[in-house]
Amino acid sequence: MALATMPRVSLCALPTPLQRVRNFEQALGSDSPRIYVKRDDLTGLAMGGNKARKLEYLVADAVVAGATVLITEGAVQSNHARMTAAAAAAAGMKSALVLDTRNGDAVAGNLLLDHLFGAEVHLVAEPAERAEKMLAVAKALSERGETPYLVPTGGSVPIGATGYVRASLELADQLVEAGEAPVRLYAASGSLGTQAGLIVGAAMVSATYEVHGVAVSHASSPMEERCAALCDETAALLGLRQRFSAKDVILHPQFVGEAYGIRTKGGLEAIRLLAQTEGILLDPVYSAKAMSGLIAHVRDHTIRADDAVVFLHTGGSPALFAHGEALLVEA
Numbered sequence: 001m002a003l004a005t006m007p008r009v010s011l012c013a014l015p016t017p018l019q020r021v022r023n024f025e026q027a028l029g030s031d032s033p034r035i036y037v038k039r040d041d042l043t044g045l046a047m048g049g050n051k052a053r054k055l056e057y058l059v060a061d062a063v064v065a066g067a068t069v070l071i072t073e074g075a076v077q078s079n080h081a082r083m084t085a086a087a088a089a090a091a092g093m094k095s096a097l098v099l100d101t102r103n104g105d106a107v108a109g110n111l112l113l114d115h116l117f118g119a120e121v122h123l124v125a126e127p128a129e130r131a132e133k134m135l136a137v138a139k140a141l142s143e144r145g146e147t148p149y150l151v152p153t154g155g156s157v158p159i160g161a162t163g164y165v166r167a168s169l170e171l172a173d174q175l176v177e178a179g180e181a182p183v184r185l186y187a188a189s190g191s192l193g194t195q196a197g198l199i200v201g202a203a204m205v206s207a208t209y210e211v212h213g214v215a216v217s218h219a220s221s222p223m224e225e226r227c228a229a230l231c232d233e234t235a236a237l238l239g240l241r242q243r244f245s246a247k248d249v250i251l252h253p254q255f256v257g258e259a260y261g262i263r264t265k266g267g268l269e270a271i272r273l274l275a276q277t278e279g280i281l282l283d284p285v286y287s288a289k290a291m292s293g294l295i296a297h298v299r300d301h302t303i304r305a306d307d308a309v310v311f312l313h314t315g316g317s318p319a320l321f322a323h324g325e326a327l328l329v330e331a
């Protein structure tokens with residue numbers, strides 16, 4: 001199926017801006033490249049973020065399947081879960097979320113919003129308990145006469161990744177308009193759907209940039225292989241002939257810190273620096289760790305001062321409110 005004919009429901013305000021952050025560049029010093037932020041924190045749905053683009057295709061698939069309720073899973077501060085609940089509301093469906101409380105269970109940030117969107121929330125203690133609970137929730141909903149649609153972790157299946165193939169076309173137009181040929185695009189990588197979509201999209205538009213994923217969690221299996229497989233499946237879904245291997249996937253694992261969801265010093269610096277130079281908010285779990293990677297690569301001269309780079313801002317700011325004062329104390 002071609003990109004143009006894939007069923008899609010409109011959930012986003014597009015195109016999101018591509019914004020050069022000159023004050024931020026200045027703060028990084030004379031070695032800074034030109035830095036453009038692709039503002040997918042402003043996708044428009046429920047406080048924004050990358051998942052909205054994936055959900056445009058996933059919700060369309062759910063509609064085709066006759067679904068009445070979207071079920072998904074994540075950590076208790078999952079942006080994906082919050083946006084799935086909002087997307088369900090926008091599409092006239094219900095939502096059920098299975099969330100693990102390994103990083104706490106305060107009804108704040110994304111979890112607060114989940115309730116506002118009317119989601120049925122099921123808490124479990126550990127990530128490993130989520131899959132079984134999802135199936136149990138789906139069964140219970142079916143018995144109540146609902147038709148559930150399971151949105152896989154992070155929406156990172158080919159249908160969801162298609163959102164970032166489409167985003168790559170949008171970005172290509174903006175780069176032509178800006179007269180820029182960036183060498184790298186940085187983005188936070190978790191369940192890998194965003195990165196896979198970006199890689200397939202970059203190949204489709206013959207982009208000048210390499211996609212650099214910054215990992216936000218420690219991997220239990222090689223992420224490059226998993227991402228390449230998702231690239232292949234996404235390309236196949238879209239009728240593209242190109243195939244991918246682990247060599248096509250660039251992932252930086254060294255900015256995760258202790259674990260998923262745990263703040264890092266570099267991430268907190270990135271939050272403060274972008275907020276105080278540009279008025280743009282990052283989040284401690286995803287976008288700040290990705291930006292800390294970009295900053296490190298500017299400082300160690302991996303990126304040259306006369307180059308341009310794009311930072312895909314994937315959103316996540318509601319999580320800031322779940323971290324509270326610690327963001328100031330530890331910064």
Ligand SMILES: Cc1ncc(COP(=O)(O)O)c(C=O)c1O
Pocket residue numbers: 049050078079080154156188189190191192193194195283286287314315316
């Ligand atoms: C704010 C934010 N950035 C980045 C990501 C990572 O996207 P992906 O799961 O597609 O790798 C997520 C995923 O939850 C997210 O919420």
